[in-house]
Amino acid sequence: MKESCKETRRLLSQYVDGELEFSLAARVEAHLKVCPDCRRELAALKALGQMVKEKDKPPKLADEYWDWHRSQVWKRIKTVRRERQDGPHRQGFFWFRLAAVTGGVAVVLIAAVAGWRLLRVNPQKAKAPKVVDNLAAVLVSEQCDKPPEVLRMPVLPCVSIDDTTTVLLRALVETDSSVSEIKVERSSGIELLDSIAVNNIQKAKFRPGIQKGRLVRCWLTVPQKFRSE
């Protein structure tokens, strides 16, 4: 297709509608005079418009339909009006909303007062575990108000020994719950078992000790018992 044809085709829809500005319309007309293909295209577009306008028709409906149509509109208008009058929207809804808002405010106030009183009665309890004191002396578990606790301890493997054997270990539980040092307090006499016990402690989880409401570094004695197979 020639360049001038392409331009004309692009403008043809607007030309058919009479919405093309004068200078462009003149160019299109000049091209149409010399190009039979574009003239046919123009005829096709005009015929298409005519077809849509004249042949696309909705079904013809009986006169009774239009009476029914109007009655349906009134029915729907009245239904909506009744819902608005009777429903919760007008009368009950205001009081319902007021009750809900008042209730919500009351609950928030009660919660705030209760929380404040609780903090006032036992302020230390509320704050305690937040304060960390790394510089405090290392304590042993017996000195603590609340000695460190074992939260999770992996199960020791069964070993081929004659009798049940216990390794007594001491773990230094830091304020961030980590274990910084492990000492063998009483060996099992078998080096391998001692090292298994130490490894096991490293995998365990602890809660740090608390002294006078502060987290403290604390030694904790942890027995590790090996059972025979």
Added chain:
Amino acid sequence: MKETYRKASDVELIRRVKSGDTRAFDELMRRYAGSIYRLVYSLARNHMDADDLSQETFIRAYRAIGRYDEQYRFYTWLHRIAVNLCINHLKRKRRVRLVPLPGSEIGGEWQDIADPKSGAEVSELQRDLDRALCKLPVDQRAVIVLRVKEEMSYSEISDVLKIPVGTVMSRLSRARSRLRRLLKEYLPV
């Protein structure tokens, strides 16, 4: 009494509606229900939606009559409500495809049996034209209906659909090319 309403102008009737006269609105519906139904049917392409949307147009118009500005024609105002209602409905419906029941697309029990052109008498061309218009995307169908059937100018279409005039032009051009392809056997080669 009925005669008084029949003879009254649109503006007169609207003033009556505003003062609470429901019969005046009934007369307005009687005057425009057909045109609104035709417009809505051209966009929705089935009787079920056209029936529902044309009713909804009048319900909205009745509720908003207080905001009607008398400097515009009542039909223009009503027309705008119907087009927007239709476009929104069709865009929502695009996500849910409905399969029309046989016969439901031609007005069901309300079909005028006295009219030989209705129902089974629909020609092959009309059926193909209907199919082609159904295949057009909603946006393109809207511009072609408003331009060709409602004879609105580009700026009026741009105003009603809230799109730039350039978009009206390109949508119309695309819609025409598509219809031209779909209906090529009925058009000059």
